[in-house]
Amino acid sequence: MLRLAPALLLLGLAVAMPLAGASAQERARQRSPAPATARLSFIGLADKAQVPAKLTVRFAITGMEVVPAGQAARNGGHHHLLIDTELPPLDQPIPSDFNHIHFGGGQTEAEIALTPGKHTLQLLFADHNHVPHDPPVMSERITVEVPAAAPEKPRSAAAPGARVFFIDLQDGATIPSHARIRFGAEGITVTPAGTASPNGGHHHLLVDTELPALDREIPSDFNHLHFGRGQTEAELSLPPGEHTLQLLMGDHEHVPHDPPVMSARIRIRVVADGQPVVAAQPAPHAHGAGAARTPSPNDAAVYFVYPRDGDRIYPTSTIRFGLRNMGVAPAGVAKPNTGHHHLLVDAGPPSFDAPIPADLNHIHLGGGQTEYKLTLPNGRHTLQLLLADENHLPHDPPVISERITVIVAPGGPNARRRR
Amino acid sequence: MSRARIAAAGLFALAAWQGLPAEAVAQTPARQPAPPGAQVYFHYPVDGLSVPERFTVRIGLRGMGVAPAGVNHARTGHHHLLIDTEPGPPEQPIPSDYNHIHLGNGQTEVVVTLPKGRHTLQLLLGDYTHTPHDPPVMSPKITINVR
Numbered sequence: 001m002l003r004l005a006p007a008l009l010l011l012g013l014a015v016a017m018p019l020a021g022a023s024a025q026e027r028a029r030q031r032s033p034a035p036a037t038a039r040l041s042f043i044g045l046a047d048k049a050q051v052p053a054k055l056t057v058r059f060a061i062t063g064m065e066v067v068p069a070g071q072a073a074r075n076g077g078h079h080h081l082l083i084d085t086e087l088p089p090l091d092q093p094i095p096s097d098f099n100h101i102h103f104g105g106g107q108t109e110a111e112i113a114l115t116p117g118k119h120t121l122q123l124l125f126a127d128h129n130h131v132p133h134d135p136p137v138m139s140e141r142i143t144v145e146v147p148a149a150a151p152e153k154p155r156s157a158a159a160p161g162a163r164v165f166f167i168d169l170q171d172g173a174t175i176p177s178h179a180r181i182r183f184g185a186e187g188i189t190v191t192p193a194g195t196a197s198p199n200g201g202h203h204h205l206l207v208d209t210e211l212p213a214l215d216r217e218i219p220s221d222f223n224h225l226h227f228g229r230g231q232t233e234a235e236l237s238l239p240p241g242e243h244t245l246q247l248l249m250g251d252h253e254h255v256p257h258d259p260p261v262m263s264a265r266i267r268i269r270v271v272a273d274g275q276p277v278v279a280a281q282p283a284p285h286a287h288g289a290g291a292a293r294t295p296s297p298n299d300a301a302v303y304f305v306y307p308r309d310g311d312r313i314y315p316t317s318t319i320r321f322g323l324r325n326m327g328v329a330p331a332g333v334a335k336p337n338t339g340h341h342h343l344l345v346d347a348g349p350p351s352f353d354a355p356i357p358a359d360l361n362h363i364h365l366g367g368g369q370t371e372y373k374l375t376l377p378n379g380r381h382t383l384q385l386l387l388a389d390e391n392h393l394p395h396d397p398p399v400i401s402e403r404i405t406v407i408v409a410p411g412g413p414n415a416r417r418r419r
Numbered sequence: 420m421s422r423a424r425i426a427a428a429g430l431f432a433l434a435a436w437q438g439l440p441a442e443a444v445a446q447t448p449a450r451q452p453a454p455p456g457a458q459v460y461f462h463y464p465v466d467g468l469s470v471p472e473r474f475t476v477r478i479g480l481r482g483m484g485v486a487p488a489g490v491n492h493a494r495t496g497h498h499h500l501l502i503d504t505e506p507g508p509p510e511q512p513i514p515s516d517y518n519h520i521h522l523g524n525g526q527t528e529v530v531v532t533l534p535k536g537r538h539t540l541q542l543l544l545g546d547y548t549h550t551p552h553d554p555p556v557m558s559p560k561i562t563i564n565v566r
Binding site for chain 2: 069096097098101102104105305318320321322323324326327328329330333335337338365367368369370371
């Protein structure tokens, strides 16, 4: 069978060649004209660059305009990113797959994930029908390299009493959207990144994020700000709202020390510039050493898809949950803006500062379930949904539904109301 | 150049037609098993419904749990909303584009905006690598009318 294959392939080639020519002619599409001056390029990404496995690629087009796919516009089009592939046929729509990424919404940047090794990237502009222009507007095909996964880095030792802290910034403080944040360090020397020194390191400011893995480099992104030149203060611009800040010292290779030198994670409220800054007040959850609650988006909501308040239901009914502006994750999975459902049956108002108890009145859906088959005795019952984080602790602010009342009757919704 | 590519494609098609297994399909990783009875379905909209241009698709899941993409837990997956498209081969990761909306953060509802007219919607659960389960946990394809 295997020996036959090459022969068949050759045969196939012979048959396919003339046919292919004909079909390509038939399917050629009308191409939109492009000005000769149009230029397409990557921003800040050079050929042979070393890049992280997850990177944001930005596109620059000059001489033409970006319009979403489907809208025909003179000198308009949308971006396509070709990863590890040759140019597709230019008289046909660009294929849509993992190697040809379409930005039909008119996006001008994208976050992509690459495996370790060498990859090629190329941009190709196309019109409303995804067909490249005439002449084609495309970038150079560049090669980037993702270094092999960094091995676990040895951690530098830190003096036992070393600590970092915010100067003049308390938990619960209110700051303007442009603020100067100052970092203090005690028992450890601030040294620039790249300079190995005993008991030295540089600051990292974690904004709105959990602590990263402590046995490897602190990530470098909008949530993890590096102060590799040894800075001890930063001008921070944050949108109005609630934010969290935490300091974490990293050694010359950006790896946290052993033990890690970090501050408490503090919550701050940012108000738009010009508004009066009210006096700092302690956050309500800051008492004691209780576990910190995970923040939730302000517009998150959990609700009953079924039943509704006042419904008559069967003794065994499937209760269905809806969740807006957050995601579901099984218990134990720490991921921002996720949680798992808890169904409170005939239970009083829960406490938000302690993990939700697990008993017959507090049903945990720790597997990420979004519905639950519930059996109840006849009569009136209350139901309420409460989302909680990986540690079963409600979010801050809590994501909780209305407490609804249902009437369980053998005939369910069809039961006659007795008067 | 383009002629060569098309020839290669034709050759592949011929190979498939001859019943030869294409190489790319042979080396697929094991798919996550789906528990028997697992089902994904639309709370909203339902088949044949007329909806406004901007509406919320609400997703129900029976017999399994939801987990964000990348989280490898047994009996979980994350939702994908297929718009105006057929599901691809079940052993391949679900593509990510305008026709395949990934709810990778574990979302169970998504707001979509569609042009006026008839559209099809279908739900397909993917595992932590975006690959459908075995057997695929997939809703029937519904047709809606955007007015």
